[in-house]
Amino acid sequence: MSASTHGTDLASTSVDWDRVRSDFPLLTRQVHGKPLVYLDSANTGQKPAVVIDAVDDFYRRHNANVSRAVHALGTEATESYEGARRKLAAFFNVRADELVLCSGTTFALNLVAYSWALPRLQPGDAIVLTRMEHHANIVPWQLVAQRTGATIKVADIDARGELDLPALYALLTPEVKLLSLTHVSNVLGTVNPVREICREARRRGIVTAIDGSQAAPHRPVDIAAIGCDFYAFTGHKMCGPTGTGALWARREHLAAMPPFIGGGEMIREVRFEGTVYNDAPHKFEAGTPNIAGFIGLGAAVDYLSALGMAQVEAREQALLEHATQALSAIEGLRIFGQAREKAAVISFLVEGAHAHDLATLLDLEGVAIRSGHHCAHPLMHYFGVPATCRASFAFYNTHEEVDAFVAALHKVRRLLA
Numbered sequence: 001m002s003a004s005t006h007g008t009d010l011a012s013t014s015v016d017w018d019r020v021r022s023d024f025p026l027l028t029r030q031v032h033g034k035p036l037v038y039l040d041s042a043n044t045g046q047k048p049a050v051v052i053d054a055v056d057d058f059y060r061r062h063n064a065n066v067s068r069a070v071h072a073l074g075t076e077a078t079e080s081y082e083g084a085r086r087k088l089a090a091f092f093n094v095r096a097d098e099l100v101l102c103s104g105t106t107f108a109l110n111l112v113a114y115s116w117a118l119p120r121l122q123p124g125d126a127i128v129l130t131r132m133e134h135h136a137n138i139v140p141w142q143l144v145a146q147r148t149g150a151t152i153k154v155a156d157i158d159a160r161g162e163l164d165l166p167a168l169y170a171l172l173t174p175e176v177k178l179l180s181l182t183h184v185s186n187v188l189g190t191v192n193p194v195r196e197i198c199r200e201a202r203r204r205g206i207v208t209a210i211d212g213s214q215a216a217p218h219r220p221v222d223i224a225a226i227g228c229d230f231y232a233f234t235g236h237k238m239c240g241p242t243g244t245g246a247l248w249a250r251r252e253h254l255a256a257m258p259p260f261i262g263g264g265e266m267i268r269e270v271r272f273e274g275t276v277y278n279d280a281p282h283k284f285e286a287g288t289p290n291i292a293g294f295i296g297l298g299a300a301v302d303y304l305s306a307l308g309m310a311q312v313e314a315r316e317q318a319l320l321e322h323a324t325q326a327l328s329a330i331e332g333l334r335i336f337g338q339a340r341e342k343a344a345v346i347s348f349l350v351e352g353a354h355a356h357d358l359a360t361l362l363d364l365e366g367v368a369i370r371s372g373h374h375c376a377h378p379l380m381h382y383f384g385v386p387a388t389c390r391a392s393f394a395f396y397n398t399h400e401e402v403d404a405f406v407a408a409l410h411k412v413r414r415l416l417a
Contacts, residue, residue: 015311021396023048034366037401042186042345042392043370045217045239054299058292066291067265081291084298091301093222094248100281104245105213106136108232111247112209113140115257123149126176130155131382132185135375137211161188161337169200178207183215187374188337189345198227218316218343220309223248240297243290254280261286315395316344322399326406336388344393353416355387365408
């Protein structure tokens, strides 16, 4: 089924998706002699040429450290780096001085855990998480709970993979100090109603942290409208370089939180008798950052903004509908996660086939999907499986690729029979 004949692909009417696809050099590759069908964008997104060029241009023409030199190269590097912060702030509708630039969501959530939660939590306090969290939104809170005597409560999901909201709200009792949850599940694709959830938490005086890794690349995200206290996202999933991302936090939190890592550029003055720290967000950004990476991320934000995130979401929803319909017709195939609002992620298993075997054989057909527990062991335990396969789509995929994926899956299934 082509994009031109797929009636639900509303975004096709205003965006030339063939031209967009040509912006991504890697997608022209062949793998094992077959055209590459890349369906692992929930793992990492591919990079358009403008992002690659921005990184290359920095190293060729502007390479210098930031915030350390008054010479021309230092000034250029600093302006481009801080320009990326401003672009991210506009993209998410927040203030630039509320964005801590870091290596990604994992670092960002650890920053909240160690700088906000660790100094505040005590025995008798509780943290609420959900069954669908990535390990990055579980392990930091476990470490904090072990050190403070706080406990962790888990909000469960239903058979469709949606949060049981009444049960979640019932968990938000007075001892709960923090609710941390994913905006979009990396396994199920479930889109959680984070605005409503944050409103209910705020009514109870509970601080909220949102893992936005799987939302930021695929749908419009207005952090101010969500109403959370912390929002973390990762740059490499949104067409940017690896080792980039940010934590957004309310200014009052940033002002009250102590530094997480000490070193250069997070200080105003250092004496052996004591140190005066820089203002937020810089007091959380010790050492030389990934300058080229953030300049590349700034280019990625420009690219996504030009496309329009509403168009991106519509395109991916059309691909999801096409793939879900085709996979649902395959006998013995089970899809995990049937939420009413869902991102373009399909986790599945085929009866009689191990997830890793299936993914390996699909790779021989040129189809790249993920197999494993997807850093979500508790969710795998909930469904009673050790692993699943996961096909995750991005706007640069095509309907022809969906058909190629399904055809490869039929071929592989026959081989495994």
